[in-house]
Amino acid sequence: MIEVEHLSKIYGSTAAITDVTFSVEPGEILGFLGPNGAGKTTTMRILAGYLPATNGKAKIAGYDVHENSLAIRQKIGYLPETPPLYPEMTVEGFLHFVARIKGVSAGDRRQKVEAAMQRCNLQEKRKVIIRKLSKGYRQRVGIAQAIVHDPPAIILDEPTVGLDPRQIIDVRNLIKSLAGTHTIILSTHILPEVSMTCSRVAIINRGKVVAINTPENLMTQLTGGSGYELEITGEAALAKQVLQNVSGVILVESMPTSYQNRPHLRVISEPGTEPGKDIAAALIRGGFDLYEMRRVSASLEDVFLQLTTEEKNLQPETDTAETEGENA
Numbered sequence: 001m002i003e004v005e006h007l008s009k010i011y012g013s014t015a016a017i018t019d020v021t022f023s024v025e026p027g028e029i030l031g032f033l034g035p036n037g038a039g040k041t042t043t044m045r046i047l048a049g050y051l052p053a054t055n056g057k058a059k060i061a062g063y064d065v066h067e068n069s070l071a072i073r074q075k076i077g078y079l080p081e082t083p084p085l086y087p088e089m090t091v092e093g094f095l096h097f098v099a100r101i102k103g104v105s106a107g108d109r110r111q112k113v114e115a116a117m118q119r120c121n122l123q124e125k126r127k128v129i130i131r132k133l134s135k136g137y138r139q140r141v142g143i144a145q146a147i148v149h150d151p152p153a154i155i156l157d158e159p160t161v162g163l164d165p166r167q168i169i170d171v172r173n174l175i176k177s178l179a180g181t182h183t184i185i186l187s188t189h190i191l192p193e194v195s196m197t198c199s200r201v202a203i204i205n206r207g208k209v210v211a212i213n214t215p216e217n218l219m220t221q222l223t224g225g226s227g228y229e230l231e232i233t234g235e236a237a238l239a240k241q242v243l244q245n246v247s248g249v250i251l252v253e254s255m256p257t258s259y260q261n262r263p264h265l266r267v268i269s270e271p272g273t274e275p276g277k278d279i280a281a282a283l284i285r286g287g288f289d290l291y292e293m294r295r296v297s298a299s300l301e302d303v304f305l306q307l308t309t310e311e312k313n314l315q316p317e318t319d320t321a322e323t324e325g326e327n328a
């Protein structure tokens, strides 16, 4: 449904995105996850037909987003970071207006606007002037305007930014309810958002896609799904240096200090390694006291941190070689 091939965008001397390639299957929700400035908005705007790419191609529902930008606007729903709302219109009036400019026929408009309001839980607010709505309701109107013409593909740029926790849950549930019947790309810098809402995740960092997979596979492929939490005494920064040199350790991060104010660290190990004994030995040798050491499962956060701080790429999965000889 969405195919992106070798997309690049250069602003003056800044490469905002470089060689971005991915595809999204019909009915899927793909999370586009990256830190600030990673290139999410640039990619979303190119896909929505609002920004030409410097190189590469993107197609949605078979249409090239650049060559057929008018057709694309009917085939997609787009929610930019700041929803394009007319504050003096009522919710219903605005959605009728958007439906008209998106090419919905006069005969279908009432039904489409009703369906979008129902989906976004806006019926009670239909007569309210948009300016008077809370931020959460305005975001729902933003999503309603993106789906009012019932497009097969929806592009949502940071749809939950600035919402309170209750509103975030509502908007995420709304997005999830659109999966299956719509193909969705959702950009975000919030990790729980992708694990809660998306079937696959593309992690983008400094303009490049550094990993793309299901949240579960990202965790197991990259980290083997395991690590350790440590409570120690001494300088956390020094302990981190010591631990980084232990064979099998790929990431060490600081956690909030324990209630006794002792440094608390999380260590992620390479898949298939068990460096627990070496971690303990290295700490003791380094003069640190080890108060607690627990095995923990890796989280998507670990994957994200690793990919966006060290820029390690995922190796393609290999199902041969490594066990050769073991069964002999």
Ligand SMILES: Nc1ncnc2c1ncn2[C@@H]1O[C@H](COP(=O)(O)OP(=O)(O)OP(=O)(O)O)[C@@H](O)[C@H]1O
Pocket: 011, 012, 014, 015, 016, 017, 034, 035, 036, 037, 038, 039, 040, 041, 042, 043, 189
């Ligand atoms: N119009 C522009 N002119 C020059 N540089 C730009 C422009 N728009 C974006 N950039 C640069 O391109 C890079 C990617 O920006 P982009 O807005 O796509 O990132 P993002 O992942 O959406 O970030 P955020 O989460 O902060 O919105 C950044 O380095 C940014 O400074």
